[in-house]
Amino acid sequence: MSGLSEEGKKDVKKFTDWVNANSEEIPPEIVYPPKHDDHHGHGHEHKEIVIPHEETLREKMAKREHIDENFQEEWQNVMQKANDDPSSPERWYRLASSIGGALIVLVLLITVANLPRFGSPDAPAMNEVARRYLESGLQETGAVNSVAGMILDYRAFDTLGESVVLFTATVTVIFLLQQKERNHNKEDIEAVDGNYKGIRSLPAKVIVAITFPFIILYGIYIVLNGHLSPGGGFSGGAIIGAGLVLNHLVFGQEFSEKFINVNKCKKLMAGGLFVYIALKTYSILTGANGINSHIPLGKAGSIFSGGLIFPLNICVGVVVACTVFSLYSLFTDWSS
Amino acid sequence: MMLNLFHNYYEVAAVILFSIGLLTVLLQRNLIKKIIGLNIMDTSVFLFLAAKGYIAGRMSPIIKDGMTDASKYINPIPSGLVLTGIVVAVSVTAFSLSLTLRWYQQYKTLDLDGVVLKNVWRGEKYE
Amino acid sequence: MNNIPFISIIISMIASIAMLLLGKKSKTALTLAKGVLLVVALLSLLLIPYFISTGGSITYMLGHYPAPWGNELRFGLLESLLAFVFCTVLLLAIIGGKNDIIEDVQSRKHNQYFALLMLLLLSLLALIYTNDIFTAYVFIEINTLASCGIVMVKESGETLRATIKYLFMSLMASGLFLISIALLYSVTGQLLIPSLFASITNLLASGTYRWPIVVACTLMTISLGVKSAMFPFHTWLPDAHGTATTSSSSILSGVVVKGYIILLIKIYYRVFGIENIRQMGVLQAVFWLGIAGMIFGSIFAIREKNLKRMVAYSSVAQIGYIYAGIGLGTYAGLAAALFHMIVHAYTKPLLFTSAGGLIAASKHSKLIANMTGAGRRNLPAGIGFLIGTLSMVGVPLFGGFASKVYLATSASETGYAFLIALALSSFLNAIYYLPVLFRIFARSDADEEYEKEEADFGYVMSISCFSIINILLGVGGIYIMHLLNQGVQIL
Numbered sequence: 043m044s045g046l047s048e049e050g051k052k053d054v055k056k057f058t059d060w061v062n063a064n065s066e067e068i069p070p071e072i073v074y075p076p077k078h079d080d081h082h083g084h085g086h087e088h089k090e091i092v093i094p095h096e097e098t099l100r101e102k103m104a105k106r107e108h109i110d111e112n113f114q115e116e117w118q119n120v121m122q123k124a125n126d127d128p129s130s131p132e133r134w135y136r137l138a139s140s141i142g143g144a145l146i147v148l149v150l151l152i153t154v155a156n157l158p159r160f161g162s163p164d165a166p167a168m169n170e171v172a173r174r175y176l177e178s179g180l181q182e183t184g185a186v187n188s189v190a191g192m193i194l195d196y197r198a199f200d201t202l203g204e205s206v207v208l209f210t211a212t213v214t215v216i217f218l219l220q221q222k223e224r225n226h227n228k229e230d231i232e233a234v235d236g237n238y239k240g241i242r243s244l245p246a247k248v249i250v251a252i253t254f255p256f257i258i259l260y261g262i263y264i265v266l267n268g269h270l271s272p273g274g275g276f277s278g279g280a281i282i283g284a285g286l287v288l289n290h291l292v293f294g295q296e297f298s299e300k301f302i303n304v305n306k307c308k309k310l311m312a313g314g315l316f317v318y319i320a321l322k323t324y325s326i327l328t329g330a331n332g333i334n335s336h337i338p339l340g341k342a343g344s345i346f347s348g349g350l351i352f353p354l355n356i357c358v359g360v361v362v363a364c365t366v367f368s369l370y371s372l373f374t375d376w377s378s
Numbered sequence: 379m380m381l382n383l384f385h386n387y388y389e390v391a392a393v394i395l396f397s398i399g400l401l402t403v404l405l406q407r408n409l410i411k412k413i414i415g416l417n418i419m420d421t422s423v424f425l426f427l428a429a430k431g432y433i434a435g436r437m438s439p440i441i442k443d444g445m446t447d448a449s450k451y452i453n454p455i456p457s458g459l460v461l462t463g464i465v466v467a468v469s470v471t472a473f474s475l476s477l478t479l480r481w482y483q484q485y486k487t488l489d490l491d492g493v494v495l496k497n498v499w500r501g502e503k504y505e
Numbered sequence: 506m507n508n509i510p511f512i513s514i515i516i517s518m519i520a521s522i523a524m525l526l527l528g529k530k531s532k533t534a535l536t537l538a539k540g541v542l543l544v545v546a547l548l549s550l551l552l553i554p555y556f557i558s559t560g561g562s563i564t565y566m567l568g569h570y571p572a573p574w575g576n577e578l579r580f581g582l583l584e585s586l587l588a589f590v591f592c593t594v595l596l597l598a599i600i601g602g603k604n605d606i607i608e609d610v611q612s613r614k615h616n617q618y619f620a621l622l623m624l625l626l627l628s629l630l631a632l633i634y635t636n637d638i639f640t641a642y643v644f645i646e647i648n649t650l651a652s653c654g655i656v657m658v659k660e661s662g663e664t665l666r667a668t669i670k671y672l673f674m675s676l677m678a679s680g681l682f683l684i685s686i687a688l689l690y691s692v693t694g695q696l697l698i699p700s701l702f703a704s705i706t707n708l709l710a711s712g713t714y715r716w717p718i719v720v721a722c723t724l725m726t727i728s729l730g731v732k733s734a735m736f737p738f739h740t741w742l743p744d745a746h747g748t749a750t751t752s753s754s755s756i757l758s759g760v761v762v763k764g765y766i767i768l769l770i771k772i773y774y775r776v777f778g779i780e781n782i783r784q785m786g787v788l789q790a791v792f793w794l795g796i797a798g799m800i801f802g803s804i805f806a807i808r809e810k811n812l813k814r815m816v817a818y819s820s821v822a823q824i825g826y827i828y829a830g831i832g833l834g835t836y837a838g839l840a841a842a843l844f845h846m847i848v849h850a851y852t853k854p855l856l857f858t859s860a861g862g863l864i865a866a867s868k869h870s871k872l873i874a875n876m877t878g879a880g881r882r883n884l885p886a887g888i889g890f891l892i893g894t895l896s897m898v899g900v901p902l903f904g905g906f907a908s909k910v911y912l913a914t915s916a917s918e919t920g921y922a923f924l925i926a927l928a929l930s931s932f933l934n935a936i937y938y939l940p941v942l943f944r945i946f947a948r949s950d951a952d953e954e955y956e957k958e959e960a961d962f963g964y965v966m967s968i969s970c971f972s973i974i975n976i977l978l979g980v981g982g983i984y985i986m987h988l989l990n991q992g993v994q995i996l
Contacts, residue, residue, distance in 0.1 A: 155382045
């Protein structure tokens, strides 16, 4: 509101009056369930209360949305007028942002022109740090994949922080979107109408039923081979999470929650992070205090090599898969 | 100097995308579009970093046949940084989407300022 | 001794994970949070005498690989002092805001709130201790998410709006920070702070890649300026600090904003070098923005009718003081700015906590006009507000006076602009704080309408601790200044 000029405020006032004049068209709220004395004591009262209640809610929403469309339109008009108004602060804000954006483009383009050339082998970035990761990485960390060696061994603290970022995001999303802890017995799930039932298409179901195990297997393969080939905990975890999401999409909530649900995800994630922290604390404390760590690096190139990188990748994979699935399932639960 | 701009075309694209993202966040009123703008911004930085790690004609940094010669591989550090950045971007997007969902549920609008009138409409007072 | 910072970070990490699993046991979560904060505060306190006696700093290798290959923590007197200050502020803010937490946050979500607080604690500790610029980026993101999280816990419309605004501004700032890291990395190839410093000094001396370095420095200043509410980028602050629950407001204004300022100080002194920053002209810009913040923050606060928003706008002015002190570019100015930061870290939570009490004592109305006699109805809150106000205005014997004196003496050599702004800002502070003070202690005709609430022990303790620390800082500030002067030399 503060971003409007005097003219704009007048428009808004006019619009507000319009809304007030029209708001009487909204029907008074209908109180449900209606009191029918006949239905009491028949044993069906649960369903008979739920269904009409749902319907009227939807009706009400439909009416409201109709008015909302008008509202949106009117609001657009008002804002458009405010923007066209030459003295509006809103307009100044937009002008200033556009100039700022253009300025940033210009400054950054000049910067890019001054940067070392793309793809040149003697760029300053390829210095002794990167060289050591490549040249001694295999010997020191036992990981064939230099990136995995770098993020899970040399710069492991960053990656620990990264997993904590995921954890933080999950905590905030759970805070915002988790409704009351649901009871997971069968009757309750059936009773809730908003439960997602999956899609009806048979071909999709058949295809997903066939591919689902392979998707999960592929994810696990990528997690386990993180120190040998491209990938690792993050990518593999994302694949597993996507597989679980696909399963939920096609077969519905009830089936999907037989494998995994948000609460299980929460626990698995906490467990994964906890193991991660424990392993990393061991290696950091020994490293910082000059004690040799007694973790065998294994034979380079075999699956059980790379010291801590192998278990750490598994922990990261669990955390990422659980995060992906729990975010998805919190969002769908909320929307339904 | 201008010649360098043509050589650094990846970075030029990244920088332009960055500004597009920034302006989307600043100028759009719709929250979802703002979130898309943020993602464009983050992704452009990843493009920038990935371009900075690339060295013409070299292999990805996965040691092949025990050949530990640094002049055969590209720089592994930017790849690691991009990995971290992607995870951060995902978390941040999830949080902002959930906030948007709550906002929409409460006010049935995706516009942060539109709600002022909405409240007037519902007869509530907006402080 | 070496392991203390790392162990503090790990303890808070484990505590936050444990809290998420606690379920509905909110009492346990509260006790756990208090316990962790106390332990971390005591551990940091242990470090202070150690560094006073030995001087210097410790570089702590995270893992088996030395710099520049591995991550590092680096800490000295300054860092351990700040960690102690932050932990105590968090602890007292939680104790003082407990009633409001119970009122504003759904009871089944209490444990998640405390988990977010622990995440905030660990990110702040990591920001203080880290010696690597990319680690700083990761923990900045944790800090952003967690601080937006503690704003939104009230789940009302206005908090959601404030959170969304805060989140979008912070995320744009994060984007700028990430691209400036990318710029610095592409010209130096380093991420570790000492190696970056060596490399940047060489590059600037030889004149190659000067422009990218200047751009990176400017973007980092803007980005951390947005996150710490430097003057033209402060627009999110009154919304976020003014609408959150009491303890969140205290924590955000007392601690979170300061974490970013400390990171900026580290970047100035240890990544770019203060002389280089002065040559680039960034330092002067920071100084003048600080001055502008001192004056405009106060002017905005005068117009405000909502008590919490008024206190929040006063934060903008106080952050202006800190930036102006940093902008002087001298060690004396920096030490004075840090002292002001510590005083503000104890004063602003005091004001917010007592404002929470005053609001509760006037039927939960935040408008100043409805608060007649609130300080008499809730005496601890009234006295807390009195002490906080006197300190903010700069009455002798209180912390605010001492910090203003140190800022003035450190600035006396560099011209009158700072002194004039300081005097003007103090005058403006008095204009908006004193009427509130008179109003809350005025006799109101309607006193009988309000039921008198028993103030609980935790609230009184929190208010009195904040007040005592404030007066101690006012009386014995010279000792802290001594420590800070010693600390900034080895920054």
